[in-house]
Amino acid sequence: ILPNLGVITYVFQNISTVADRYFYLPFLGVSVFFCGLMLRLDERLESRPSKNKQRYFWCVPVLLLLIYSGMSFLQAKTWRTSSSQIRHSLKANPESYPLHMSFATALKAELQWADSIRVYKKARKLKPEYGEPVHGIVEGILSLGGDVTHAVRYYEKALSQGVEINPFYFKQVGYYFVAQKDIKQAQHYFWLAQKLEPDSKEIAEQIRRLEKLK
Numbered sequence: 359i360l361p362n363l364g365v366i367t368y369v370f371q372n373i374s375t376v377a378d379r380y381f382y383l384p385f386l387g388v389s390v391f392f393c394g395l396m397l398r399l400d401e402r403l404e405s406r407p408s409k410n411k412q413r414y415f416w417c418v419p420v421l422l423l424l425i426y427s428g429m430s431f432l433q434a435k436t437w438r439t440s441s442s443q444i445r446h447s448l449k450a451n452p453e454s455y456p457l458h459m460s461f462a463t464a465l466k467a468e469l470q471w472a473d474s475i476r477v478y479k480k481a482r483k484l485k486p487e488y489g490e491p492v493h494g495i496v497e498g499i500l501s502l503g504g505d506v507t508h509a510v511r512y513y514e515k516a517l518s519q520g521v522e523i524n525p526f527y528f529k530q531v532g533y534y535f536v537a538q539k540d541i542k543q544a545q546h547y548f549w550l551a552q553k554l555e556p557d558s559k560e561i562a563e564q565i566r567r568l569e570k571l572k
Contacts, residue, residue, distance in 0.1 A: 396419060439464070439468070440460075440464035440467070441461060441464040441465055441468060441470075444457055444460050444461040444464055445461065448461060453484065454484075455481055455484045455485045455488075458477055458478075458480050458481035458484065459478075459481050459490060459491070459494075461477050462474045462477040462478045462481060462491075462494055463494075465477060466494070466497075466498070471498045471501045471502050472498070472502065474494065474498050475494070475495050475498035475499070475502075478491040478494035478495045478498065479491070479495060481494075482495070486519070486521070487520065487521060487522060488521070488522065489516070489521050489522045489524055489527070492512065492513065492516040492521055492527075493524070493527050495512060496509045496510075496512055496513060496527070499512070506534065509531075510531050510543075510547070513527065513528065513531065517550070524554075525550075525551040525552075525554040525555040525558070525561070526551075528547045528548070528550045528551035528554070529547070529548065529551045529560075529561065529564075531547045532544045532545075532546075532547035532548040532551060532564065535547065536564075536568070541568055541571050544568055545565065545568045545569075548561055548564050548565050548568065549565065552565065
């Protein structure tokens with residue numbers, strides 16, 4: 359377990375401060391050690407005249423067991439949903455970009471769009487050059503019934519700031535305008551997609567189709 363004690367940094371710390379699953383098996387040995395220690399102490403107390411000491415001695419582990427059982431019950435609330443689990447992790451590791459992205463995705467799955475936008479914006483502050491938070495924000499705006507023009511302008515602003523936008527996102531916007539029969543806007547976003555993916559046959563074919571519809 360030495361590599362996971364946090365003495366030196368390791369890759370998984372980008373996601374979680376402690377990967378507790380690594381401690382399940384090692385702690386079996388720790389548990390056996392303490393059980394053996396308790397039994398040895400009990401044998402020594404039993405050999406002495408006073409039995410009250412032995413009775414009080416076993417009150418300590420029982421009390422600890424009750425305390426830890428209560429703590430485990432309270433901790434179980436953290437694991438009820440994906441969002442509650444990640445929210446708890448963020449308290450310990452608030453600067454983790456993967457955690458913010460996972461939290462936003464979990465909120466999106468629960469249809470909490472406003473909260474997901476807020477978390478995506480925090481993720482974007484941590485990694486302003488990444489395009490995934492931008493797409494999450496735009497998806498949230500559209501899902502809340504926001505203005506499409508405002509949403510696509512957010513894409514353009516991000517692109518002008520040097521954000522690595524995946525051409526897939528521009529294609530999705532282009533297809534949206536195709537469905538709305540707005541040929542000019544559709545062409546604009548397919549051209550943006552083509553700049554990012556100039557060898558795409560799908561994008562080139564879609565641009566040719568739009569030219570015919572003019």
